[in-house]
Every structure is written in C-alpha cells, then in structure tokens.
Amino acid sequence: MSTSKSKSKPEAGPPAPSPALDPAEVDVSNRPAPRVGVLGAGAWGTTLAHLAAQATGSARLWCRRGEVCREIAETGKNAGYTGDVPLHAGLEPLADLKATVADADLIIVAVPSKGFRQVIVEIGGHVRGDQMVVSATKGFEVRTFTRMSEIVRQETCIRKIGVLSGPNLAAEIMDGQPTATVIASRFDEVFEASARGLMSKRFRVYGSHDVLGVELGGALKNVFAITAGFCDGLGFGANTKAALVTRGLAEMTRIATRLGGDPLTMLGLAGVGDLVVTCSSELSRNYRVGFHLAKGETLRSILKSRVTVAEGIRTAEAVTTHAREIGIDMPITEGVHRVLKGEVEPTAVLEELMGRPPRRREVDVLDASSPSRPVVGSS
Amino acid sequence: MRPCDRERAGVEIVRRIVDRAVAESERASASGARDPIEQTLEETAYLERLRLARRDADGDVASDRSFWRRINARLGSAGVDERRTMLAEVIARFAAEVTGNFNPWVYNLATSVLPVGMGVIFNAASPRLFLQNFPGLPSLTERVMIRGEVDTLRRLHDRGTVILAPTHVSNLDSIVIGWALHSMGLPPFIYGAGLNLFKNPMMSFFMNNLGAYKVDRKKQAPLYKQVLKEYATLTIELGYDNLFFPGGTRSRDGTVEQKLKLGLLGCGLRAYVNNLAANARRPNVYIFPCTLAFPLVLEAENLIEDHLEESGKARFIIEDDEFSQPRRWLSFVQNVLSMSMHITVRIGRPLDPFGNRVDAEGRSLDPKGRVIDPVRYVLVDGKPAELPQRDAEYTRELGASLSAAFARENVVHSTHMLAFCAFRMLARRNPGLDLYRLLRVEEDRAPTGFWAWVRGDDDGEEGGLSLPEVHREMDRLLERIRGLAAADRIQVDGRLDASDGATVADRALRAFGTYHSRPVLKRRGDRIYPQHMQLLYYYHNRLVGYGLERDERDQPIVVTHEAGRGVGAPPGNGGNGGGNGAGSSGRLPAASRAGGPAASPATSPTSDPGEARP
Numbered sequence: 002m003s004t005s006k007s008k009s010k011p012e013a014g015p016p017a018p019s020p021a022l023d024p025a026e027v028d029v030s031n032r033p034a035p036r037v038g039v040l041g042a043g044a045w046g047t048t049l050a051h052l053a054a055q056a057t058g059s060a061r062l063w064c065r066r067g068e069v070c071r072e073i074a075e076t077g078k079n080a081g082y083t084g085d086v087p088l089h090a091g092l093e094p095l096a097d098l099k100a101t102v103a104d105a106d107l108i109i110v111a112v113p114s115k116g117f118r119q120v121i122v123e124i125g126g127h128v129r130g131d132q133m134v135v136s137a138t139k140g141f142e143v144r145t146f147t148r149m150s151e152i153v154r155q156e157t158c159i160r161k162i163g164v165l166s167g168p169n170l171a172a173e174i175m176d177g178q179p180t181a182t183v184i185a186s187r188f189d190e191v192f193e194a195s196a197r198g199l200m201s202k203r204f205r206v207y208g209s210h211d212v213l214g215v216e217l218g219g220a221l222k223n224v225f226a227i228t229a230g231f232c233d234g235l236g237f238g239a240n241t242k243a244a245l246v247t248r249g250l251a252e253m254t255r256i257a258t259r260l261g262g263d264p265l266t267m268l269g270l271a272g273v274g275d276l277v278v279t280c281s282s283e284l285s286r287n288y289r290v291g292f293h294l295a296k297g298e299t300l301r302s303i304l305k306s307r308v309t310v311a312e313g314i315r316t317a318e319a320v321t322t323h324a325r326e327i328g329i330d331m332p333i334t335e336g337v338h339r340v341l342k343g344e345v346e347p348t349a350v351l352e353e354l355m356g357r358p359p360r361r362r363e364v365d366v367l368d369a370s371s372p373s374r375p376v377v378g379s380s
Numbered sequence: 381m382r383p384c385d386r387e388r389a390g391v392e393i394v395r396r397i398v399d400r401a402v403a404e405s406e407r408a409s410a411s412g413a414r415d416p417i418e419q420t421l422e423e424t425a426y427l428e429r430l431r432l433a434r435r436d437a438d439g440d441v442a443s444d445r446s447f448w449r450r451i452n453a454r455l456g457s458a459g460v461d462e463r464r465t466m467l468a469e470v471i472a473r474f475a476a477e478v479t480g481n482f483n484p485w486v487y488n489l490a491t492s493v494l495p496v497g498m499g500v501i502f503n504a505a506s507p508r509l510f511l512q513n514f515p516g517l518p519s520l521t522e523r524v525m526i527r528g529e530v531d532t533l534r535r536l537h538d539r540g541t542v543i544l545a546p547t548h549v550s551n552l553d554s555i556v557i558g559w560a561l562h563s564m565g566l567p568p569f570i571y572g573a574g575l576n577l578f579k580n581p582m583m584s585f586f587m588n589n590l591g592a593y594k595v596d597r598k599k600q601a602p603l604y605k606q607v608l609k610e611y612a613t614l615t616i617e618l619g620y621d622n623l624f625f626p627g628g629t630r631s632r633d634g635t636v637e638q639k640l641k642l643g644l645l646g647c648g649l650r651a652y653v654n655n656l657a658a659n660a661r662r663p664n665v666y667i668f669p670c671t672l673a674f675p676l677v678l679e680a681e682n683l684i685e686d687h688l689e690e691s692g693k694a695r696f697i698i699e700d701d702e703f704s705q706p707r708r709w710l711s712f713v714q715n716v717l718s719m720s721m722h723i724t725v726r727i728g729r730p731l732d733p734f735g736n737r738v739d740a741e742g743r744s745l746d747p748k749g750r751v752i753d754p755v756r757y758v759l760v761d762g763k764p765a766e767l768p769q770r771d772a773e774y775t776r777e778l779g780a781s782l783s784a785a786f787a788r789e790n791v792v793h794s795t796h797m798l799a800f801c802a803f804r805m806l807a808r809r810n811p812g813l814d815l816y817r818l819l820r821v822e823e824d825r826a827p828t829g830f831w832a833w834v835r836g837d838d839d840g841e842e843g844g845l846s847l848p849e850v851h852r853e854m855d856r857l858l859e860r861i862r863g864l865a866a867a868d869r870i871q872v873d874g875r876l877d878a879s880d881g882a883t884v885a886d887r888a889l890r891a892f893g894t895y896h897s898r899p900v901l902k903r904r905g906d907r908i909y910p911q912h913m914q915l916l917y918y919y920h921n922r923l924v925g926y927g928l929e930r931d932e933r934d935q936p937i938v939v940t941h942e943a944g945r946g947v948g949a950p951p952g953n954g955g956n957g958g959g960n961g962a963g964s965s966g967r968l969p970a971a972s973r974a975g976g977p978a979a980s981p982a983t984s985p986t987s988d989p990g991e992a993r994p
Binding site for chain 1 (some may be wrong): 734736746747748750752753754755756757759761767769770773774776777
C-alpha cells in the first residue's frame with residue numbers, strides 16, 4: 002500500500018491511526034460496589050475480605066472450620082492468622098459455602114492450592130454466568146500442572162475469571178501499610194469490579210490481560226523465596242541472594258514466555274514486585290522454609306511448627322516435573338525441589354548452579370527469535 | 381431473504397452503523413480529539429481508490445469511481461453534519477451491494493431447484509450434458525453421506541437460529557452443504573460468498589440457489605467489513621439460518637483448520653444479545669460445527685502448490701485453479717462416480733454463542749453438563765447488553781470450542797491414511813531432510829515414463845516403498861486411529877470399520893490413481909512409488925495434529941499446526957482481512973537438517989525453495 006502514495010495530496014496517504022481510545026486509567030468510583038465473597042479464612046483470605054469490607058462496606062468470608070467462623074463473629078479477630086488486628090465490622094464470617102457464593106458478584110478464592118479444586122467443585126452447581134471469580138491462590142495442581150484459573154474454567158460455567166498477585170504480605174497489609182497488586186483477566190469487567198471491590202488508599206490495584214503470566218509469576222516466586230531463605234540460612238550476603246533471585250526471574254520469564262505469557266508481565270508486580278519482597282522480608286512463609294532447611298532442620302519438623310501453608314513446596318514439584326516434560330531449563334527450581342525431597346543439601350545445589358558452564362547471553366527470553374523456534378530434542 | 385426483510389435490512393444496517401459512529405464521534409469531540417467519522421471516510425475513500433486503480437477490480441468500476449470522486453470533493457469542506465450524511469451514503473451504497481445481490485425469487489425456488497442442481501454436478505458437470513442425461517440420475521444419497529447430529533440440527537432449527545460452521549476444503553463445499561441441508565429437509569442457509577465464485581458460470585447458478593450474497597473480498601475498507609457483519613447479524617436476528625466458514629478460506633495445506641477468523645463468528649453473539657434486548661420470541665442462536673471429508677479434493681493440486689510456493693505470499697483469492705476449469709469438474713465427478721467414493725458431511729454437537737455445549741433441547745450446558753442460563757453471560761447491570769471487550773472474549777472462546785470440534789469431527793478416509801503412512805515412511809527414510817527437499821528428492825527417485833522403462837524393476841530397491849511394509853504400517857495406523865476414534869478424538873469413515881491395512885491401502889491406491897494430473901502413488905509390482913509428493917503431503921496433512929506423527933522411530937518433525945495457540949486474528953478486528961490460513965511452518969528442525977547428505981553446499985541446488993528461506 003505504501004507504494005502508491007505518489008501524489009502529494011494530503012488525503013492520498015494512508016490515514017493516520019485513530020488516537021488511543023483506551024485510557025490508561027478507569028474511573029470505577031461511580032460503579033455500584035460489587036458484593037464480595039471470599040473463600041478461605043487463612044491469612045490471605047481474611048486480609049482480602051478485610052480489604053473488600055473497607056472498600057465496599059461489607060464482605061462475606063467463608064471459613065471451612067467452624068471455630069474460626071465463631072471466633073471472627075464473636076471477637077472480630079482471626080487470631081490464628083491475622084493476629085490481634087481487629088477486622089472490619091462489615092466482614093461477615095459464614096460457615097455455609099453455598100450462602101457465601103449465592104449472591105456474591107465477585108468471588109475471591111484464597112484456599113490452599115491443594116484444596117482448590119475441591120472447593121470449586123462444591124460451588125460449581127451454585128454459580129451463574131454473570132458472577133466473577135478471582136483466584137488469590139498461588140500454585141498449581143501438582144499432578145496435572147493445572148493453573149487455578151483453569152480449574153475454575155473446567156469445573157464451573159463461570160467465564161469471567163481473574164487472578165490476583167503482587168507484593169502482598171498479609172501482615173503488612175493488615176497493619177495498614179500501603180501496597181499494590183495486579184489483577185489479570187481476559188475480561189475488563191473483572192478488573193473493574195475487583196478494583197471497585199478492593200481498592201483503597203492503602204491498597205492499589207493494577208490490571209492486566211496476561212492471566213497466565215501473573216499466575217506463573219505469583220506461583221514461582223514462592224520457589225525463589227525458598228532460595229532466598231537458603232542464602233540467609235547459609236549466611237551469605239546480599240550479592241548471592243540478588244544473583245539467585247534474578248536468575249530465578251530469568252527462569253520464571255523463560256517458562257512464562259514458552260507457555261504463551263507476556264515476558265513483560267515479569268517486570269510487573271507479580272514478577273519483580275513479588276520477588277523483591279521475597280529477598281527482603283523474613284515474614285514470607287516460603288522464605289522461612291528455605292532458611293530453616295539451610296540451618297539443617299528437616300522439612301517435616303519445619304512444617305510441623307506452622308499453621309500456614311508454604312505453597313512453594315508443591316509449586317517446585319509441579320514446575321520441575323512439567324518443565325522437564327516440555328524441555329525447559331529451570332535449574333534453580335529443580336534444585337529447590339531436590340532439596341525439598343531431601344535428595345541434596347542446599348549448599349550442594351548452590352555449588353552445582355555455580356559450576357554450570359558460562360552462558361553466552363544472560364537474557365535470552367526477550368530475543369524475538371527464540372520462542373518461535375521449535376525445540377528439538379537433544380542435538 | 382424475503383423482499384420486505386431485505387428492505388428493512390438495508391435501512392437497519394445504515395442506521396446501526398451510523399448510530400455507533402455518531403456516538404463515538406460525540407465522545408471524541410468531548411475530549412477534543414479528531415472526528416473519527418472524518419477518519420473513517422478518508423480511510424474508506426483511500427482504500428476504495430486503491431482498489432479501483434487495480435486492473436482486476438470487480439463491480440461497476442466506472443460508477444464507483446465517480447461516486448468516490450464526488451465524496452472526495454465534498455470531504456475537504458464538509459462540516460460535522462455533512463460528514464454524517466456522507467457516511468450514511470457510503471454505508472447505504474455498500475449495503476445495497478450486499479443485500480441487493482440476493483435474489484429472492486431464486487431463494488423461494490431454491491428448495492425445489494437444488495437437488496436437480498446437485499445432480500448436474502455429480503452427473504455431468506455441465507447443464508447441457510445434464511439435460512441430456514436427465515432421466516438416469518443416480519441417487520445422491522449414495523455419494524454424500526450425512527452423519528452426526530442431524531436430528532438435533534433439525535430440532536434446533538425450529539427453536540432458534542442456526543449457524544452452520546463447516547471446515548473449508550474445496551469450493552464444492554457450499555454445494556455439498558446446500559444439498560445436505562436440502563436432504564435434511566432444511567431451507568437454504570444464507571451465505572456470503574466471494575465474487576470469484578459467482579464468476580464461475582457453473583457455480584454462480586448454484587450460489588444463488590444456496591441463498592448466497594456477494595462479498596467483494598477486494599474491498600479492504602473496515603467500513604465495508606462492518607456492513608457485511610451487520611448484515612449477517614441482522615439476518616440471524618430475523619431468523620435466517622447462516623452458513624459461515626470460520627477458516628475464512630479453503631485450507632491450503634490440507635490440514636483441518638485450527639486458526640479461525642472470529643469477525644463473522646461474533647455476529648451470532650451480537651444477534652443473540654440484540655434478540656434478548658428486543659425480547660425476541662426465539663432469541664437463541666446455535667452454532668453447529670461441521671466437517672466435510674473428500675477422499676479426493678477437486679483443487680488439491682493448486683491449493684498445495686500455492687501453500688508451498690511461499691507460505692507468506694499465498695494468495696487469499698485464487699481465481700484460476702481447477703475449480704474454474706469445467707473439464708476438471710467433469711473428470712472429478714466421473715471419478716467420484718466410477719470409484720464409488722463418497723463425501724462425508726458430519727454435523728457436530730451444537731454450541732451456544734459462548735462456546736458452551738448445547739443439549740438436544742437447545743439448553744446450554746456448563747463444562748460438567750449442568751444446564752445453565754446463558755442470558756447471565758451478557759447482563760450489564762441486570763439487563764442484556766453488548767459489551768465489545770467482553771463479547772470479543774466470548775467469541776474467542778467460541779472459536780476455541782469450534783477448533784476442538786473440527787479436530788474431533790474430522791472424518792478419516794482411506795486416502796488420508798495411506799498418504800499419512802507413506803509420507804511418514806518416506807520422511808523417516810530421509811532423516812534430516814528439509815520438507816521442501818524431501819518433496820523433491822522422493823519424486824525424483826520414482827521411476828516414471830522413459831526412465832522407468834529403461835531401468836526396469838531393478839531400480840525398485842532404491843525408491844518407492846515395499847507394499848508389505850506399507851500394509852504393516854497401515855495396520856498400525858489403523859489401530860491407533862481406531863483408538864482415537866474410540867476416545868471421540870476423530871471419526872472414521874464407515875467403510876474403514878471392518879477393513880485391514882491392506883484393504884484400506886488398496887482402496888486408497890485405486891482412488892489415488894484417478895482424477896489428479898498424475899497418480900499420487902503408483903503401484904509397480906510389490907512396491908509403491910510416490911508420483912506427486914506435494915499431493916501426498918497435502919492428503920497426509922489431514923491427519924496431522926493428533927499426535928500420530930509422534931512415532932518413536934521418527935525424527936521430531938515440525939509440520940504440525942499449532943493447536944491451541946491463539947485462535948486467529950485478534951477478536952474484534954475480525955473480518956476476512958488478509959491471512960491465508962496456512963498455519964504450519966512445513967520445516968524440519970534446523971538441528972536435524974545439518975546432518976543430511978543433500979545439505980552439503982556442493983550438491984544443493986540454489987533454486988531450492990527451502991534454501992531461499994531464512
């Protein structure tokens with residue numbers, strides 16, 4: 002087409018592209034507030050319900066265990082998970098799962114990845130196509146390498162599915178400290194409802210269409226949190242940790258790109274954002290698992306002393322298995338997995354990683370030619 | 381379409397598109413941006429003038445030229461209102477072209493004329509010859525087998541509006557489908573056909589009978605595509621069943637299409653939402669995937685040649701292929717008759733506009749088979765309404781469901797199996813060869829004509845494939861395909877059911893010996909020789925994408941279409957702009973290429989198409 006603009010008449014050239022109709026910011030303040038139902042009364046679920054109640058005035062929280070439900074109703078606290086912080090008065094704990102989802106516009110799921118499908122199966126017959134589900138769970142179904150958003154799609158009629166991830170330590174949020182998160186969904190409605198339903202002066206929400214990238218980033222950072230724990234546990238300093246976590250980011254980006262995600266997502270809150278937390282915070286559960294392993298404790302004894310779940314353990318297994326199957330090089334993830342299985346010591350993994358042959362190019366995933374080239378077996 | 385509806389459609393198309401444009405224009409002026417209507421007019425004028433400058437422009441070129449000269453002259457000084465008037469004029473002109481070519485007289489007669497029309501093709505391929513042979517029509521029911529959800533299609537046709545979405549193999553597809561619909565007792569479906577089909581004298585006769593309207597694919601203006609989509613939407617709203625080819629064009633390489641054009645597909649959802657908003661009596665829209673399987677394909681040689689020429693430069697519209705040559709039709713029809721081959725039309729399980737499965741009563745089901753209320757998907761503040769971003773996403777998911785259905789409902793014929801088997805055996809024997817080189821090498825080896833005579837049978841050891849070995853491979857393949865069929869991942873032609881590999885191979889060899897300019901495979905003694913590698917590759921491709929090519933003895937081969945990888949163009953962009961549907965890269969991996977003896981610079985001819993590509 003460009004060849005035919007011979008005459009210099011102004012209208013002869015190809016017309017200018019229309020200005021971007023998509024504004025970077027959306028005003029959601031005048032939208033009706035969604036009725037939010039949160040499934041899972043662990044630290045993260047309770048925190049999200051608390052945020053939703055702050056943003057909309059009320060929120061329902063489904064608690065699997067009756068005593069947690071009673072405790073919240075009676076004391077206004079969830080001592081086992083969010084400590085002493087008084088929960089928002091509009092937060093209504095429910096023991097009935099069906100009732101929690103029945104009239105919710107926005108259902109946020111924050112149960113451990115292990116029990117995720119079970120909960121979704123239970124609500125499958127009670128949800129409708131106009132409802133939205135946002136997964137705040139980080140991890141995969143180990144056996145099938147299925148993502149949480151995929152489970153929702155497989156088990157229910159719901160299409161408006163989103164995932165939430167970011168540098169969001171529950172304890173700091175409950176403490177009222179400001180932070181941000183990213184909500185990824187193919188449907189803009191999900192982002193808008195979530196923004197309206199969760200955002201406040203202390204909690205900022207960004208949107209994305211890259212569901213896979215955000216979900217992978219959120220899940221994988223738990224694995225690299227364990228490596229950060231190794232570093233501190235072994236007494237290494239900032240250099241070691243920064244190098245390991247950055248190479249972790251490279252692994253994260255490699256697999257996300259390969260599976261169809263956007264590499265740039267990893268530069269966002271669900272990638273770098275969450276990794277920075279991992280490096281610097283001792284509050285992270287996964288970090289503590291790594292730290293204590295490096296100190297010589299066994300995984301069994303570490304897990305026995307905690308109520309919360311360290312998702313990085315299951316994620317390391319799921320990702321290692323899947324990455325081997327599809328031929329993606331993920332040495333750090335695999336190393337963590339082997340330590341968790343008790344096969345090697347953290348020091349041995351670090352030595353192995355340092356002993357790999359030098360890489361010609363540090364950053365290869367952004368190279369346009371690499372993802373499209375078919376991966377051939379061994380050459 | 382009934383004349384009253386046609387008039388209404390013309391008016392309604394203009395109204396809807398202008399309304400949308402005006403709303404957008406007002407938003408733009410509120411934010412101080414340039415008037416989008418002005419841009420649309422300039423863009424349309426520009427693209428139309430480019431088209432009219434082409435030597436092969438279709439339609440009334442002189443009248444179009446003077447129309448656009450007048451628009452251009454007015455555009456410079458036009459104010460806001462004037463521009464809106466001009467926009468309405470342009471849309472009305474496009475709309476008249478699209479709706480006006482629909483012949484209601486033919487539509488009414490179609491039901492009675494159609495079977496005779498089909499007889500013409502399958503008997504003599506010429507109306508004159510047909511008339512001579514009129515009394516002795518063989519039964520078409522023996523040539524076209526209709527399988528699958530026929531009863532459901534009939535039932536849902538009464539409960540809502542149906543969109544039939546077939547795979548696209550050949551230009552004969554629409555005729556075969558026309559006949560199939562008739563024999564199922566359904567009226568003709570409305571169908572937007574490229575102008576090139578109408579230029580073919582034989583085809584144009586049937587096109588009108590099928591309820592076809594004309595689509596000028598050389599008109600690239602987005603505004604024109606909007607008119608086409610609005611027209612399709614309206615016909616669905618008015619209760620006319622539609623025929624869409626979601627692949628957009630005939631499959632060039634013979635694969636079952638996995639990359640779909642979503643533009644037209646989205647019309648079903650829009651019509652559904654409009655129906656709900658208007659409280660229509662029968663708002664539901666049902667999409668039926670459909671596969672066509674030809675043992676031999678009329679235009680196969682031209683299609684695959686076009687694909688291999690250079691995937692990127694493949695032509696979207698081909699006007700000079702076998703399809704435009706009456707002699708090839710005659711040969712095709714005669715061969716199909718004499719070989720007692722048959723064509724399979726398979727109707728898949730219906731979908732709703734969101735890609736959910738629908739039961740026999742027309743109710744949408746969730747992935748676990750529970751009945752759901754699809755209206756919920758399109759509620760905005762409690763009322764059904766359009767929402768472009770959301771709806772594009774639903775349409776993308778519908779596209780994914782359709783792609784999966786196409787693969788599942790694909791019907792395997794003996795020719796596909798033998799081609800697959802032989803091609804894989806040849807590829808295994810030439811490890812490390814680039815596809816393009818493989819296509820040349822194996823054909824060169826085949827003894828034909830003078831050299832076959834000179835060399836006699838001694839040469840047989842070098843080239844060709846041993847028939848007993850082929851039979852063993854066919855048995856293996858048959859077993860694997862039956863396994864897939866049992867898992868509902870593919871369909872097997874009825875006559876393959878009780879056959880063994882040797883019988884299937886034999887039947888395919890006979891079919892391959894007919895119709896095409898030279899046999900695809902030729903038997904000499906107990907060996908078979910590829911005589912037309914491109915066609916062998918083409919027919920083989922029908923079975924690619926099922927994991928059948930993953931054989932422990934095979935080199936990793938990258939000739940698969942990328943199933944599941946993003947369905948088609950970005951939704952909303954839509955239309956049938958560009959693209960050729962040619963998904964596969966057709967290359968063997970670079971690493972394995974280096975080893976082959978033919979890859980050494982000294983022996984490789986510079987004209988090799990494989991070499992020319994980076």
